Amino acid sequence: MNQFPRWAWVPFWLGIAFLAIPLAAMFVRVPWSALPELLASDRAQDALRLSLLTCLMTTAIVLLLGVPLALVLARSRRPWVRALRTLVTVPMVLPPVVAGLALLTAFGRRGLIGAHLSAWGIDIGFTTIAVVIAQTFVALPYLVIALEGALRSAGSRYERVAANLGASPSRVFWRVTVPIAAPAIASGTALAFARALGEFGATLTFAGSLQGTTRTLPLEIYLLRESDSDLALALSVVLIAVAVVIVAISTKLSSGTGERVVAHG
Amino acid sequence: MASFLSVTASMASRDAQFTLDVSRGEVVAVVGPNGAGKSTLLGLIAGSLRATGGRVEMLGAALSSESTHVPPHKRTVSYVEQRPLLFPHLNVAENVEFGPRSRGARRGVARERARAELAATGLADLAERKPSALSGGQAQRVSIARALAIDPDLLLLDEPFAALDISVTPAVRSLLRERLERANQTALIVTHDLLDVVALADTVALVEGGRIVAHGPVDELCAAPPTHFMAEFVGLNLMHGQAVETDVVDLGGGLRLSGIGEVSAGSPARATFPPNAVSLHRHEVGGSPRNALPVVVRDLESQGAVVSVALEVETGGAGVGVGAGVGLGSGGAGVGAGAGVGLGSGGSGTAGLSAGAQRLRAHVTPAAIAELNLLPGDRVVASIKASQVALYPVHQKS
Numbered sequence: 001m002n003q004f005p006r007w008a009w010v011p012f013w014l015g016i017a018f019l020a021i022p023l024a025a026m027f028v029r030v031p032w033s034a035l036p037e038l039l040a041s042d043r044a045q046d047a048l049r050l051s052l053l054t055c056l057m058t059t060a061i062v063l064l065l066g067v068p069l070a071l072v073l074a075r076s077r078r079p080w081v082r083a084l085r086t087l088v089t090v091p092m093v094l095p096p097v098v099a100g101l102a103l104l105t106a107f108g109r110r111g112l113i114g115a116h117l118s119a120w121g122i123d124i125g126f127t128t129i130a131v132v133i134a135q136t137f138v139a140l141p142y143l144v145i146a147l148e149g150a151l152r153s154a155g156s157r158y159e160r161v162a163a164n165l166g167a168s169p170s171r172v173f174w175r176v177t178v179p180i181a182a183p184a185i186a187s188g189t190a191l192a193f194a195r196a197l198g199e200f201g202a203t204l205t206f207a208g209s210l211q212g213t214t215r216t217l218p219l220e221i222y223l224l225r226e227s228d229s230d231l232a233l234a235l236s237v238v239l240i241a242v243a244v245v246i247v248a249i250s251t252k253l254s255s256g257t258g259e260r261v262v263a264h265g
Numbered sequence: 266m267a268s269f270l271s272v273t274a275s276m277a278s279r280d281a282q283f284t285l286d287v288s289r290g291e292v293v294a295v296v297g298p299n300g301a302g303k304s305t306l307l308g309l310i311a312g313s314l315r316a317t318g319g320r321v322e323m324l325g326a327a328l329s330s331e332s333t334h335v336p337p338h339k340r341t342v343s344y345v346e347q348r349p350l351l352f353p354h355l356n357v358a359e360n361v362e363f364g365p366r367s368r369g370a371r372r373g374v375a376r377e378r379a380r381a382e383l384a385a386t387g388l389a390d391l392a393e394r395k396p397s398a399l400s401g402g403q404a405q406r407v408s409i410a411r412a413l414a415i416d417p418d419l420l421l422l423d424e425p426f427a428a429l430d431i432s433v434t435p436a437v438r439s440l441l442r443e444r445l446e447r448a449n450q451t452a453l454i455v456t457h458d459l460l461d462v463v464a465l466a467d468t469v470a471l472v473e474g475g476r477i478v479a480h481g482p483v484d485e486l487c488a489a490p491p492t493h494f495m496a497e498f499v500g501l502n503l504m505h506g507q508a509v510e511t512d513v514v515d516l517g518g519g520l521r522l523s524g525i526g527e528v529s530a531g532s533p534a535r536a537t538f539p540p541n542a543v544s545l546h547r548h549e550v551g552g553s554p555r556n557a558l559p560v561v562v563r564d565l566e567s568q569g570a571v572v573s574v575a576l577e578v579e580t581g582g583a584g585v586g587v588g589a590g591v592g593l594g595s596g597g598a599g600v601g602a603g604a605g606v607g608l609g610s611g612g613s614g615t616a617g618l619s620a621g622a623q624r625l626r627a628h629v630t631p632a633a634i635a636e637l638n639l640l641p642g643d644r645v646v647a648s649i650k651a652s653q654v655a656l657y658p659v660h661q662k663s
Contacts, residue, residue: 166415167367
């Protein structure tokens, strides 16, 4: 016996088709035989290298800041910490162009902080650092929100037990909190990495589009889409492949977390 | 004598104010109704809760006072909870090593300590297992081993058997008993099970309404329960009154209870008797048992081979005030007197021990219930064998 009306199959297949057809169309158009040669070109290599480098840096920063940030959000009972929780989610829903503009007004040459940095001879705007900042800005909330939820639902009972056994707060963090939250950390990291890899609007606004310096894969694809659509399609295949792998990892890890929570709930 | 552990701490937000002294090697059973503050007491000693007033001292050093609050990880106090809460990412041996390692022991030393502790707990074979591959009883044994592996000055156990399968509880209890004895371990154990008290504890600390209302040897508190909760806990009926002779207590309203004991006339007294010493009759019986109380049936509950009948004494007068209001309700002894039993006229009802009507339980056979055709609300006569009534003087608290 079905748990839904039979007509639900109609929107079901329409929705699936809507999501699948663009991907299928692209796969049909991709010049598969020339793929290795296309990806070996200078422009492709520069974009691939830059995207990989910046995304790895972003992921490292996201982990460094995001894990403690999520922990404080999940555990602190101060009322102003709860208010800040809303702030953390804002970059997730902000239009990326607006995010880029915000970064520009903060760190740009004439920005709030950027002006002072400029006086010291440090210019962030339109450098690879700017790319990393833009990616971190949009990707950090993905890890924080995912991890915060997991920490909150897991509760702090293991931390309490560890403290009663004599573990200092730092030891509790490294030996108990992090290992138990590892699946959530990994899946949150994967999501943040994916978001950073796809970052376009904020990067373009804040970092510009200089080949080899700030022109990441999405920017290069956008530029190439008319002048060299074969290369654009080839680079898109790379992004799609990475996206599929990340979704698979993330799904597997978060289902693992679920089992663990249930088993010891 | 300086005590090993001394608590005189309060926590305003939970209306709790505890005074407790524990000596070295003493195992204290902490009992009391739900919500009485037992876990608050343990939290204050473990350090997970911060006292708003007073002090907690162990071995002469302040763990908590107005100016200090030693955090939990710096106290030499172990805490075993209702659930084992073994770290799921570590195996059994690593779980037990965790405490010694956290307290600065080297890896080899900690490993050796864990091995010894697991051997003493009979778990050596399970050292490499993950917690998810253990049964509930095994996991709680590991949790006890883990708590003891840090050689705590004080061990706190919060209903350690409550989440266990009833078939494994005796084994875990006897393990705990053996471990406590061997280490002359000072411990506080919160429990709702009389067996734990009898098998494990030296003394009972009775917690009610955020206060420790009594703390004394197990035998004393079980034989002469100071409160209704304690009486029910040990399965006895408890009644309050005023001694009128060395072996007779006036329950108020002219109702008298004879028993065995040495109470002095004119001072407050308590009477205890087991529920199976009570028999029920439709009408007053002449002859042998002198103790006959008019009662109202409140509730009937089947407990295996017997039916437990909850009864309320019909005193014409008042809830008997212990230590006050001598000779209450001189008027007609209340058989069949007005339904409004309980807080009547002239009752000063002090001491907080007997607010309201006196209650008791009778254990009778289902056949007897059928014969009497007993229903809630019925008025009957409860006769109590005087030879099974124990009388105690009430020690006035200053």
